[in-house]
Amino acid sequence: MRIFSADQIYQADKFTIEKHGINSDDLMERASMQIFNWFHLRMQGAPVKIHLFCGIGNNGGDGIALARHLIEHGYNIEVNVVNYSDKRSKDFLINLDRLKERKLWPNFIDSNTPFPKIGPDDIIVDAIFGIGLNREPDRWVKNLIEYLNHSEAFIVSVDLPSGIFMNSISKSDEGIVRSNYILSFQAPKLIFFLPENAPYIDNWQVLDIGLDQEFLTSTETDYELIAKHELLAWYIPRKKYSHKGAYGHSLIIGGTHGKIGAMILTAKACLHAGTGLLTAMVPNCGFIPMQTSVPEAMVLTDADEKIISKISYDITPTVIGIGTGMGQDPKTKKAFSDLLKNNNISLVIDADAINLLSSSKTLLKKLPPQSILTPHDKELERLIGAWEDDFDKLAMAKAFSKKYDCILVLKGAHTITIYKDKGYINTTGNPGMATAGSGDVLTGVITALVAQGYAPLRAAVFGVYLHGSAGDIGAEARGYLALTASDISEYLGDALLDLFKLPEEPQPIEHEADNQDDD
Structure with a gap:
């Protein structure tokens, strides 16, 4: 709408x-x-x-x-x-x-x-x-x-x-x-x-x-409100005689000692959102936790025990999701910079990878076209500067998107996805999603959609909607206070099924107040 x-x-x-x-x-x-x-x-x-x-x-x-x-x-x-x-x-x-x-x-x-x-x-x-x-x-x-x-x-x-x-x-x-x-x-x-x-x-x-x-x-x-009706036309159905290779190979990179859980959340969400293949690159300390918690994922490890110090792989990924739990060690920053120098694969950038971009703005010029960045407010402020009010924030986000040809997912109660002069306002989500790891799950969802062939902008908008819908279904089952990021990931399948449920009778376009924030 x-x-x-x-x-x-x-x-x-x-x-x-x-x-x-x-x-x-x-x-x-x-x-x-x-x-x-x-x-x-x-x-x-x-x-x-x-x-x-x-x-x-x-x-x-x-x-x-x-x-x-x-x-x-x-x-x-x-x-x-x-x-x-x-x-x-x-x-x-x-x-x-x-x-x-x-x-x-x-x-x-x-x-x-x-x-x-x-x-x-x-x-x-x-x-x-x-x-x-x-x-x-x-x-x-x-x-x-x-x-x-x-x-x-x-x-x-x-x-x-x-x-x-x-x-x-x-x-x-x-x-x-x-x-x-x-x-x-x-x-x-x-x-x-x-x-x-x-x-x-x-x-x-x-x-x-x-x-x-x-x-x-x-x-x-300048803005559109995104609900189920808008997204049904975007949905890409699976073909009967297809195989896992037809749905992309997601490479997710991140994690540090003590924050491997963030990568596990991203990996599980990526799988629940339909990626065909998944490889996770983590520090050496993350090998056993990742292999044990996500047996469907292939795991690459850094030689360093605690951080990502070098990004090297011999696979051909469709998309790279990077940043969850990654930290900002100088070695990690150099590894990220080296990746950007020669990379032309679609990127979904979150958390510390966004902070690394903010600390060295020259890296922004190395982003492939239509890279997807998923900042919360503080990460966004580091990226684009302080704003006077919400209208100024949106104007600055649009200017940034045009300058670097990137997609910004401005997380919040009504997440707004910005690409150049256009904004897409999400209609799903609830206050229970203001919980640790919720943003890590979103990164996995968007990465999986890009892997499956959705154009980056559609993947971002669709991913935000599914993420919020899964949170809504989870909150209905568990309540706001008990909702966890793992729950959101588990309910992604239900959110996809909900796309095809018809209301019993025509419903007015209505909103009841709630508030949500993605970490």
């Missing part, structure tokens, strides 16, 4: 209006009906007090139109117009007149008006600001928003929480509605997936308001 910018949403509205021969207030009516249906399905006429706080732009117009539908169905409502400007949108005024025709007169709130009383069992509809907000609200509006946040009432925001920006991070945490639920029109917003907005984004659901499908499917966007 494409993630549209504010400008693209405005263009979609305009395109739909012109192509379908409707008025802009007709589009607002569609939106308000979808919101009403969401409420009515859940409330079924319950006499709970609903306080609607509506701005004077189109977001407020959606709220005013919703109020009309609610009052017509007998709901107990109070409408408050937040009078933050002398300007009013045309469609807001149209719907305000329609509301007055129903003999319902809103309360107009300005800087001198007492705020209405709200009970903790009430519901608030936040329709104050929309996607066009580009400056901090006035002090009195911030005070109103903070009053709503502290009311203990359940808050539903229309399209996005008021006070939040579409294209930047607010400098203050005041004056942003902390929604319990967001009803987003047509598609989720990029801001829903950025860590700095986590306090304001709890649960969300997409409502289809009938924007033109031709526009939605033909418009290129």
Whole structure:
């Protein structure tokens, strides 16, 4: 699913209006009906007090139109117009007149008006600001928003929480509605997936308001949301008369004394994700642990007992995954540098291999095209430098990807895979995956997919999804606290099977808040 910018949403509205021969207030009516249906399905006429706080732009117009539908169905409502400007949108005024025709007169709130009383069992509809907000609200509006946040009432925001920006991070945490639920029109917003907005984004659901499908499917966007539907078309099925050599030979390199476990996790994940052959290169101390724990793997050992000091092999791998548990000894750094000098095989680079790249940026120029790097935030900062906020982080990651023609997997609650100007946002994963070794498993999964013939970008995006899906299945069975990296690896087969399970009935695009971080 494409993630549209504010400008693209405005263009979609305009395109739909012109192509379908409707008025802009007709589009607002569609939106308000979808919101009403969401409420009515859940409330079924319950006499709970609903306080609607509506701005004077189109977001407020959606709220005013919703109020009309609610009052017509007998709901107990109070409408408050937040009078933050002398300007009013045309469609807001149209719907305000329609509301007055129903003999319902809103309360107009300005800087001198007492705020209405709200009970903790009430519901608030936040329709104050929309996607066009580009400056901090006035002090009195911030005070109103903070009053709503502290009311203990359940808050539903229309399209996005008021006070939040579409294209930047607010400098203050005041004056942003902390929604319990967001009803987003047509598609989720990029801001829903950025860590700095986590306090304001709890649960969300997409409502289809009938924007033109031709526009939605033909418009290129900077970000896409990746779910099962997008990945099914990428899946490469196995042929009946195939053999292990048809599915690639993965070489994984890493480990130090005391960290061979990281390599064992990577090796097992690589096998569970379908590599045909697997060779693990470890220090000499890792021979027995690796051979014993992963009997399916072939093992090469370094002459050094404790570290990787030289990378030499007489096999022909399809892909090399490197860095898990590897350490940053000077001998290891030289071995890594020597590998990069003559290597043209696809690379999946994690952990200490990323840190080695950061410590000597000249090594970056030796990476083969479309190498996959899987940093967590601290590793990313060492690689690209410090960023001001999440938007700056994404911009810097894109610039880095273009400069070195590499793929960056930015691990987190919503892992975002970056390649040049495009970002792919993952939809799987949970807080239980914030556990030691989770990132080692991800490296194995992506390496295995590259080995099997997936293009590097697809391997990265697909691997992130499968990794998160396996974590979700594992968390359902074991709970967040008990989930381990080994569990994630064990459930990879279930995650692959889940790709082909059909829902019992069509499901809305919905998100319930959780947080995850890959080590």
